[in-house]
Amino acid sequence: MTAAALASPAVDRSRSRSSRSPLAALVAPLVLVALWQLTCLSGLFPPQVLVPPSEVGETLWSLALSGELERHVGESMFRLSLGYVIGAVAGLVFGATIALSRLAEAALSPFFLAIWQVPVIAFVPVLVIFLGIDEPFKIAIVALATFFPVALATFDGIRSVPKAWFDVARVYRTRLPDLIGRILIPATIPAVLTGMRVALTRAWVVLVAAELLAADSGIGQMMEMGRQMFRIDVVLAGVVVSGLIGFALDRGAKAIEHRAIRWKYA
Amino acid sequence: MTALLSRPAARILIGLIAPALFLSWWQWQASAGGAHAFAFAPLQSIGAAFVQLIEDGSLVTDMVATLSRSLAGLAIGGTLGIALGVAMAIWHPLDRVLGPLLNAIRQVPLIGWLPLLGLWFGTGQGTELIVVSLSAFFPALLNSYEGVAHVERRYLDIGLLYGFTAAQRFRLILLPAAMPLILTGLTQALAFAWIASIATEILLSAGSGLGVTMQLAQTQQRLDIILVAIIATAMLGFTINHLFQRLRRHLLRWQPSAL
Numbered sequence: 001m002t003a004a005a006l007a008s009p010a011v012d013r014s015r016s017r018s019s020r021s022p023l024a025a026l027v028a029p030l031v032l033v034a035l036w037q038l039t040c041l042s043g044l045f046p047p048q049v050l051v052p053p054s055e056v057g058e059t060l061w062s063l064a065l066s067g068e069l070e071r072h073v074g075e076s077m078f079r080l081s082l083g084y085v086i087g088a089v090a091g092l093v094f095g096a097t098i099a100l101s102r103l104a105e106a107a108l109s110p111f112f113l114a115i116w117q118v119p120v121i122a123f124v125p126v127l128v129i130f131l132g133i134d135e136p137f138k139i140a141i142v143a144l145a146t147f148f149p150v151a152l153a154t155f156d157g158i159r160s161v162p163k164a165w166f167d168v169a170r171v172y173r174t175r176l177p178d179l180i181g182r183i184l185i186p187a188t189i190p191a192v193l194t195g196m197r198v199a200l201t202r203a204w205v206v207l208v209a210a211e212l213l214a215a216d217s218g219i220g221q222m223m224e225m226g227r228q229m230f231r232i233d234v235v236l237a238g239v240v241v242s243g244l245i246g247f248a249l250d251r252g253a254k255a256i257e258h259r260a261i262r263w264k265y266a
Numbered sequence: 267m268t269a270l271l272s273r274p275a276a277r278i279l280i281g282l283i284a285p286a287l288f289l290s291w292w293q294w295q296a297s298a299g300g301a302h303a304f305a306f307a308p309l310q311s312i313g314a315a316f317v318q319l320i321e322d323g324s325l326v327t328d329m330v331a332t333l334s335r336s337l338a339g340l341a342i343g344g345t346l347g348i349a350l351g352v353a354m355a356i357w358h359p360l361d362r363v364l365g366p367l368l369n370a371i372r373q374v375p376l377i378g379w380l381p382l383l384g385l386w387f388g389t390g391q392g393t394e395l396i397v398v399s400l401s402a403f404f405p406a407l408l409n410s411y412e413g414v415a416h417v418e419r420r421y422l423d424i425g426l427l428y429g430f431t432a433a434q435r436f437r438l439i440l441l442p443a444a445m446p447l448i449l450t451g452l453t454q455a456l457a458f459a460w461i462a463s464i465a466t467e468i469l470l471s472a473g474s475g476l477g478v479t480m481q482l483a484q485t486q487q488r489l490d491i492i493l494v495a496i497i498a499t500a501m502l503g504f505t506i507n508h509l510f511q512r513l514r515r516h517l518l519r520w521q522p523s524a525l
Binding site: 028029031032049102103106107108109110111114115117118119121122123124125126128129130204205208209212213219220223224226227230232235236238239242243244246247250 | 271277280281282283284285288305365366367370373374375376377378379380381382384385386460461464465468469476477480481483484487489492493495496499500501503504
């Protein structure tokens with residue numbers, strides 16, 4: 001688990017898997033937590049500034065027991081999945097449309113590229129004005145954050161299919177369903193899946209930001225409330241949970257990606 | 267159709283249809299008095315807001331504030347990221363020690379650190395700069411690590427052949443070979459710092475900046491001001507990224523294949 005393992009997962013993970021046991025991967029995080037605990041025990045920082053992991057663990061445990069954690073995580077996950085599905089489907093359709101039709105590309109891509117220059121987070125004030133600060137706003141911002149990477153990846157994926165493949169298909173008089181099912185989709189799926197993974201990470205970041213700004217539930221709101229009440233244990237618990245969720249989302253998406261493109265290297 | 271699409275002028279015209287339709291729909295919504303008519307600022311008021319923000323100088327002030335925040339964050343985070351990335355790639359014990367810590371930090375969405383940083387450093391401009399620097403730090407770190415760690419073996423062999431000292435090897439082989447990736451890292455870092463500036467300005471509203479103005483305008487229901495700020499954000503972001511790309515190409519002009 002070094003910086004290299006993160007930057008090029010495909011190469012390094014296989015290498016580290018063969019040379020290191022799964023137990024070894026646990027050593028580093030355990031050392032980290034132990035160091036954190038020791039720092040707190042040494043009294044270097046007052047408890048208003050840093051609380052030991054044991055206390056964060058206790059807070060997490062009591063949040064979990066009271067059902068509060070489940071509610072926050074559940075709300076965040078609901079927003080994330082609904083917004084993500086909407087954004088991904090829209091992105092797929094839009095990307096495919098401008099990739100397959102030159103006319104659609106000429107008509108829509110300049111507008112699309114212009115809007116793409118705006119960081120998604122900058123749409124937060126606009127969406128708040130139109131949708132208020134409730135659920136529709138959070139789902140819309142997640143959908144927006146998902147839409148752009150997916151649309152772009154779909155466009156690139158379809159456009160990078162070699163033209164010769166279509167020529168071959170024409171020679172063989174491939175019917176349209178076969179053309180789509182056996183050439184277009186298999187050829188574009190790696191790029192699309194990468195785009196969808198990137199979109200998932202971005203959607204999660206944007207959702208946490210939106211919840212920090214305005215929400216009555218969700219992980220982001222839990223942290224923000226913790227901050228306002230000077231409960232550093234709650235804030236740290238939120239940091240840990242959002243880190244774990246981010247990690248799980250990224251790893252899950254990578255696993256799906258690897259599984260789906262296995263045939264490429266077989 | 268294809269003949270029409272191959273003419274640049276025709277393409278531009280076709281490209282203008284969608285924005286034009288959108289703007290007329292917008293104007294219609296603003297004047298039709300639907301449920302959200304209050305929110306749709308008519309085009310003339312957006313124009314008026316633009317003129318007003320230019321005249322009182324606040325647009326320029328905001329652009330300068332956001333831009334300098336991004337560049338300061340890029341300078342701090344980028345420098346630390348490159349230094350640490352290169353150090354970790356050269357000296358493995360450092361990688362072993364810091365790797366897991368940095369990895370753990372990276373898993374949390376950057377914005378997720380805001381409440382904690384807010385408790386530690388307050389919700390002022392200092393915290394904004396810390397988050398922007400952090401956002402620039404990681405791409406710079408990861409790319410320079412990659413660049414130095416994966417320098418081609420034969421380059422180093424030549425250094426061995428010539429009897430280079432460690433310092434010479436670093437300055438004459440490792441650094442130039444890693445330069446393309448380091449610059450890629452800095453390009454990414456700039457884009458991240460720019461987005462983080464806007465995000466933290468919206469979330470903390472400290473100091474001045476395009477994000478601060480947007481957030482303030484949102485509480486006053488002034489969509490016209492928000493849109494002017496968004497357009498300024500888009501154009502400024504596009505310009506700095508473009509300039510940086512050109513600078514990168516210029517610095518790498520010695521490379522046989524421009525990346």
